[in-house]
Amino acid sequence: MRVSALVVAACLAGCAVSTQAQIAPPVHATRAVVDPSMVFEDRGQKLEIYPALRATPEAAAGVGVQHRIVQADASAPIGPRNLGVVFNHALQVQGFLTGEITFMPKGDTVPADFDAATYPGFKKITNPNIYEVVAASPKQFMTLLNRLKARSDLEWVEAVVVYGAAK
Numbered sequence: 001m002r003v004s005a006l007v008v009a010a011c012l013a014g015c016a017v018s019t020q021a022q023i024a025p026p027v028h029a030t031r032a033v034v035d036p037s038m039v040f041e042d043r044g045q046k047l048e049i050y051p052a053l054r055a056t057p058e059a060a061a062g063v064g065v066q067h068r069i070v071q072a073d074a075s076a077p078i079g080p081r082n083l084g085v086v087f088n089h090a091l092q093v094q095g096f097l098t099g100e101i102t103f104m105p106k107g108d109t110v111p112a113d114f115d116a117a118t119y120p121g122f123k124k125i126t127n128p129n130i131y132e133v134v135a136a137s138p139k140q141f142m143t144l145l146n147r148l149k150a151r152s153d154l155e156w157v158e159a160v161v162v163y164g165a166a167k
Contacts, residue, residue, distance in 0.1 A: 007141050011110075019090075028135075030092060031089065031092070033048055033089070034048065035051075038050070038051060038138065040142065040146070042158060042159045042161065043158065044090070045090035045091065045158055046087060046088075046090055047088050047089070047159070047161065048086060048087050049084055049085070049086050049097065049141065050085045050087065050138075051074035051084075051137075051138040051139065052071060052072060052073070053069055053070070053071065053072065053084075053085035053097050054070055054072040054078065054082050054083060054084065054085065055067035055068065055070075055083040055086060055166065056068045056070070056081065056083070057081070057164075058167070063165060064115075065164055065165075066164070066166065066167050067083065067096055067166045067167065068166075068167045069085060069163065069166050069167070072164075074138065075139070076137070076139070077090050077136070077137060078097055078137060078138065079099055079134075079136075080098050083096035083097060083162070084098075084099065084138050085097070090162075093163060095161040096161065096162045096163070096164065097138075097159065097160070097161060097162075098160050099121075099134050099135040099136060099141055099160075100121075100132055100133075100134050100135075100149040100159075100160035101132065101134075101135065101144055101148060101152050101158070101159055102130060102131065102132050102133055102157075102158050102160060103130075103155075103156065103157040103158070104128075104130050104131070104155040105129055105153060105154055105155065106132070106153055106154065108129065110124075110129070110131060114131075114164060119133040119144065120133060120144075121133050121134030121135075133148070141159075145159060
């Protein structure tokens, strides 16, 4: 009995010694902001829109969807098939914009001055009172997002950003 107690005690003492088996995360060089006028904050993260890039989602065997990134005119439209390209400086990853911005009013109804002429694509998307507007270009996206964030009658405003693999 004493021998097995000594063996167990020796094994436990060996397990108590710290080891150097920690895996260190790889260090990535952070990207600098290219255009400060195209930077916005969303849910505490700094994102930058690259107005001259677009991404097209394509089905890829075994991986799902990959995005082909191409050069484009800064005024070229963005949408579900022609996504805007953003860089998330907090996560150091690339993301894609559909042009959609969601928000929730503080009250039970949307403020009276919301209309489709001022807020393109304005519509209610779900209960309780979640609404959406849709920008057609990166510049319009920034204008709409800043206008919505400046309003005091909205509970929250969020950009719809999709993350995924790029070719």
